[in-house]
Each structure stands twice: as structure tokens, then as C-alpha cells.
Amino acid sequence: MTSITPARVRYAPSPTGDPHIGNIRTAIWTWLYARHTGGQFIVRLEDTDQTREVPGSLERILGSLEWLGLTWDEGPDIGGPYAPYVQSQRLDLYHAATDRLLAEGNAYRCFCTPEELDEMRKRQQAEKRAPGYEGRCRDIPSEIAEARALDEHFVVRFKVPREGSTTVEDLLRGPVTVENRTLDDFVILKSDRFPTYHLAHVVDDTAMKITHVTRGDEWLPSAPRHALLFDALRYPRPMYVHNPVILAPGGGKLSKRHGAKSALEYAEDGYLPDALLNFLCITGWGHGDETVMSRQRLIEVFDIGNISLAPATFDAERLNWMNGMYLRQMPERELAELFARRLEIDLPADVPRPLDRSFVEEFTPLIRERIELLTDVLPLVDFYYQSEVPTPPVEQFLTKRWKDQATAAAHALGAAASDLDAIGEWDAETLEATLRATATRIDAKAGDLFSLVRLAVTGKSVTPPLFESMVIVGVGPCVDRLRAAEAAIRAVA
RNA sequence: GCCCUCAUCGUCUAGCGGUCAGGACGGGACCCUUUCAAGGUCCAGACAGGGGUUCGACUCCCCUUGGGGGCACCA
Numbered sequence: 001m002t003s004i005t006p007a008r009v010r011y012a013p014s015p016t017g018d019p020h021i022g023n024i025r026t027a028i029w030t031w032l033y034a035r036h037t038g039g040q041f042i043v044r045l046e047d048t049d050q051t052r053e054v055p056g057s058l059e060r061i062l063g064s065l066e067w068l069g070l071t072w073d074e075g076p077d078i079g080g081p082y083a084p085y086v087q088s089q090r091l092d093l094y095h096a097a098t099d100r101l102l103a104e105g106n107a108y109r110c111f112c113t114p115e116e117l118d119e120m121r122k123r124q125q126a127e128k129r130a131p132g133y134e135g136r137c138r139d140i141p142s143e144i145a146e147a148r149a150l151d152e153h154f155v156v157r158f159k160v161p162r163e164g165s166t167t168v169e170d171l172l173r174g175p176v177t178v179e180n181r182t183l184d185d186f187v188i189l190k191s192d193r194f195p196t197y198h199l200a201h202v203v204d205d206t207a208m209k210i211t212h213v214t215r216g217d218e219w220l221p222s223a224p225r226h227a228l229l230f231d232a233l234r235y236p237r238p239m240y241v242h243n244p245v246i247l248a249p250g251g252g253k254l255s256k257r258h259g260a261k262s263a264l265e266y267a268e269d270g271y272l273p274d275a276l277l278n279f280l281c282i283t284g285w286g287h288g289d290e291t292v293m294s295r296q297r298l299i300e301v302f303d304i305g306n307i308s309l310a311p312a313t314f315d316a317e318r319l320n321w322m323n324g325m326y327l328r329q330m331p332e333r334e335l336a337e338l339f340a341r342r343l344e345i346d347l348p349a350d351v352p353r354p355l356d357r358s359f360v361e362e363f364t365p366l367i368r369e370r371i372e373l374l375t376d377v378l379p380l381v382d383f384y385y386q387s388e389v390p391t392p393p394v395e396q397f398l399t400k401r402w403k404d405q406a407t408a409a410a411h412a413l414g415a416a417a418s419d420l421d422a423i424g425e426w427d428a429e430t431l432e433a434t435l436r437a438t439a440t441r442i443d444a445k446a447g448d449l450f451s452l453v454r455l456a457v458t459g460k461s462v463t464p465p466l467f468e469s470m471v472i473v474g475v476g477p478c479v480d481r482l483r484a485a486e487a488a489i490r491a492v493a
Numbered sequence: 494g495c496c497c498u499c500a501u502c503g504u505c506u507a508g509c510g511g512u513c514a515g516g517a518c519g520g521g522a523c524c525c526u527u528u529c530a531a532g533g534u535c536c537a538g539a540c541a542g543g544g545g546u547u548c549g550a551c552u553c554c555c556c557u558u559g560g561g562g563g564c565a566c567c568a
Contacts, residue, residue: 014567189566221497
């Protein structure tokens with residue numbers, strides 16, 4: 001392996017609720033990049049909009065990262081050499097930067113009221129002109145502005161050069177250039193003295209020595225503003241990695257309606273963190289023909305420069321498949337433990353907790369290849385936990401081979417019950433051999449008999465392997481259920 | 494309206510001037526099989542369109558079309 005420069009990268013969420021799944025994917029890529037290069041992954045809370053703050057967000061955000069195994073080296077909870085990692089606690093830094101920009105003529109105070117700005121925007125729209133601040137306060141002499149600032153509300157705007165163009169370097173697409181005249185004098189400090197994202201980004205990513213700024217490409221259009229800010233403050237510009245958004249299957253924004261949930265919801269719904277990690281990582285990025293890659297493998301091969309530029313569509317089916325792959329690869333004992341924990345959530349309250357682990361381990365091999373999600377387990381195994389399995393409606397027995405053959409079906413069930421009642425060894429091989437003999441004796445195909453038995457014993461037509469299941473259910477209940485079904489069918493014959 | 498950006502099977506992608514355009518999900522068929530799965534084999538399926546550049550374009554350039562994003566005292 002060639003030598004790689006360790007990257008200092010960051011995940012910078014706002015505490016406005018559960019992070020969007022696209023946001024989580026960016027976090028995954030960012031984390032992988034840090035780990036791949038042997039650098040640092042930093043978490044920083046961007047809480048500069050007090051009005052949008054949702055209580056508990058930080059816990060949910062860190063919980064999501066933790067669940068996915070995205071360990072951080074510095075952050076709001078653990079601190080670090082550039083603490084604090086919460087923007088609302090760093091206001092002094094933003095004020096100092098603002099003062100410098102003001103003093104050097106790169107920024108100015110703006111006294112326009114929200115109403116005035118609103119009016120301006122309406123007028124621009126009516127005249128079919130590009131919206132944007134027109135610079136009404138740009139040329140107020142600084143002595144006057146300072147005096148007004150004493151008793152008037154104001155924001156601070158960055159003075160964007162009217163001429164020329166600005167080019168930012170994006171790792172994925174190379175130089176991106178915009179004409180400065182298409183940029184307006186954007187706000188860097190709000191009237192509540194909190195910075196906007198633009199200022200906070202520039203100040204903090206500089207202070208924290210971030211080498212690569214990874215973020216969604218909704219930021220690409222404002223990257224030139226940030227470049228201008230870096231330049232005005234004489235800070236070195238970081239490398240940018242603007243990654244595309246994730247699209248909904250029909251196009252447009254991804255929402256819950258399309259099966260996209262927050263990371264924590266995926267956890268609740270029976271997904272494995274490694275599966276979600278793998279899946280999100282390969283939607284919008286790929287490594288040759290490999291699709292199933294362990295965390296270690298991803299760290300090893302992840303190349304941030306290979307993120308695809310076209311927005312990817314969220315494929316819930318592929319995620320489910322991926323989850324099934326991980327479930328099947330898992331060591332049996334570990335899997336049984338996951339099943340047990342899930343069943344302790346899903347099983348009816350009358351089943352005593354904690355579940356008997358060795359019992360779960362008995363049926364784990366029978367179902368491990370039949371599930372994609374942990375929530376698929378319950379419907380497959382619930383009958384193991386029911387002392388009584390009511391006989392399904394008679395019509396369910398009388399299908400296919402047994403259609404209009406009630407008498408024969410009842411006879412078959414009776415024969416099976418008698419034969420099973422008579423055997424001494426209650427293991428899967430003996431059961432199968434016995435029932436095959438029963439089928440021969442009553443002149444039925446083995447599969448046709450099995451389907452009757454399955455329905456009578458389990459109450460379902462789709463189940464884990466029959467004979468192993470019967471062993472778990474036990475001889476007494478099996479024979480009883482067969483007899484009950486026989487009687488029910490005879491009653492209508 | 495203006496600005497930025499992207500473009501290979503239905504979906505995620507490989508390709509980085511010369512390939513029968515490869516793989517995975519999903520779909521179909523068959524095999525295996527007590528149901529359902531899993532597994533195995535096989536099949537269908539793509540370079541948006543038009544101009545250039547070149548001996549040669551999926552690959553480079555331009556235009557068109559289409560998609561995505563941005564234009565807040567939100568991030």
C-alpha cells in the first residue's frame with residue numbers, strides 16, 4: 001500500500017431531529033475516509049439556529065453513529081484538542097472573525113428589516129429577476145453604521161466582490177467556477193449574534209484543522225462564498241467533497257413513504273448495522289464487482305474519490321437482501337441471541353421472559369435461511385411457543401390434491417396420527433420415514449400428506465422444515481393436533 | 494427567471510480510446526426440494542440524442558434533451 005496522508009474530517013449535524021439517511025451515508029463515507037487514511041473523525045454540533053432545535057437530537061444523532069459503529073475521535077460528548085465541539089459555545093470565535101472582516105472592509109452591517117427584505121424579494125420575483133440582496137447597506141460609512149448599531153438591530157453581511165469569478169476545488173469534480181456577480185452579499189452573523197452556517201463552517205473547520213470538508217452537494221452552490229470567506233480571513237481553503245443526494249424510487253426527494261427511515265428506526269425494525277452500513281456505502285459508490293463487504297474490508301478499499309457523481313436511488317429491496325446476507329453469514333450462536341432478543345420484543349406477553357436460549361438455538365438453523373429481517377422471525381416460529389394451535393378452517397385443508405376429498409383427507413390425518421403415536425424414536429429422520437410409509441400405505445403422495453400434517457400441526461401452510469419442527473413441538477401436541485384436524489374435517493365430510 | 498451540477502441494463506454500479514460493455518439487486522426459466530426460503534445453472538435487459546476530435550469513441554470537446562441541487566437573519 002502506498003503512503004496516505006491522514007485526513008481530519010468531520011460530521012457536522014444540526015440538532016433538528018433524526019438525521020436523514022442521506023446525511024448518514026455522508027457520515028459513513030466520511031468515517032471510512034478517516035479510518036482508511038488513519039486520520040481522525042470528528043463530530044461537531046451545528047446548533048446555530050435556536051429556533052429549529054429539537055430536544056434530544058444530539059443523543060439520537062450520537063446514538064445513530066454508535067449503532068452503526070462510526071466511532072468518533074473528538075466530539076461534543078468526549079471533547080478533544082479543539083473543544084468545545086458545539087457551535088453555540090464558540091460564539092466568541094465567530095465574533096472575532098466578524099470583527100476582523102468588518103475592520104478590514106470585507107463585511108458590513110445591514111439594517112434592512114425582514115419586512116424590507118421580503119418586499120425586495122417580491123419585487124424581484126415580479127420583475128423576473130434573480131433574488132438576492134441588492135446591497136442597500138453596503139456603502140453606509142462605517143462611523144454611521146457603528147452609531148446605528150448601538151440601538152438598531154442589524155446583521156453582518158459579507159462584501160462579495162462585484163467583479164471577477166471564484167473557483168473552488170472539489171475532489172470529485174475538479175474546479176467549479178462561478179461569476180461573483182451571481183453571488184449576493186450573504187449574511188454571516190445574524191441579529192441574535194449567532195453565525196450563519198457559512199461563517200461557522202469557515203471558522204470551525206479552520207480552527208479544527210479539517211483537511212477535507214465532506215457534505216451534501218446542496219452546498220456546492222454556496223461553496224464559492226465559503227472560498228471567498230476563507231480568502232478574506234486569510235485561512236487556507238480545505239479540499240471539498242460534495243456528494244450527491246439519495247433519490248426516491250420515483251425521483252425527487254427521499255421520504256418515509258419510500259421506505260427510508262432514520263438509522264435508529266432501521267435498528268428498531270430489525271436491520272443489522274453492518275448491513276445498513278454496507279448498503280448505504282455502496283449506493284453511490286462501488287468497488288469493482290464487490291458488493292458484500294465487511295466493515296474491515298470497506299475501510300481497506302474505500303476510495304472517497306470514487307464516489308459517483310450522479311444521484312443514486314434508494315433501493316429498499318437491495319437493502320433487505322443485504323440484511324439477509326449478513327444474517328446468513330452470522331455465527332449461529334450470535335444469530336440465536338439476536339433472534340431471542342427480537343422475540344422477547346415481538347412475542348405475546350404471556351410467553352415468559354427471558355426466553356430459553358437453548359430452545360431458540362434449536363430452531364435457529366431451521367429459519368436462518370428464511371428471513372431477511374429480524375422481524376421476519378416471529379411469524380415463522382410463533383407456533384413453537386403456543387401450547388394450543390387451533391385447527392385452521394377446514395377449507396384450508398381441502399385444496400389441490402385434497403379438493404373435494406374430505407373423507408380421504410381425514411383418513412390420511414388419522415393414519416398419520418396413529419402411526420406417529422406408535423413410534424418410539426421421536427427424531428426428524430424417524431418422523432419422515434414413518435410418514436413416508438404412511439403415505440405409501442394410504443396410497444397418497446408424500447408431499448400431499450405432509451401438507452395436511454403441516455397445516456394441522458403448525459396451523460400454517462408455510463413453515464420451517466416440518467419434521468424438525470414436529471420434534472420441537474413434541475409428540476403429544478402433534479398427535480393431538482392431527483386428531484383434532486381429522487375430527488374437524490370428518491364433521492363436514 | 495438566474496446559477497451550479499449530473500447522465501452505462503428497471504435499480505446500484507464496473508469501464509478510465511481498441512471489451513462479445515462486466516458484476517449485484519430485482520424479473521424470468523430450470524435444477525434441488527415436504528411448504529417457504531437458501532443454494533446452483535441459464536435467460537432477458539444499458540452506453541439519452543446530435544455534432545465534432547481521432548485510424549478508432551461508453552470513454553475527450555460542444556450543443557440539445559432529461560435529471561438533481563441552489564438562489565433565507567435554515568442548515
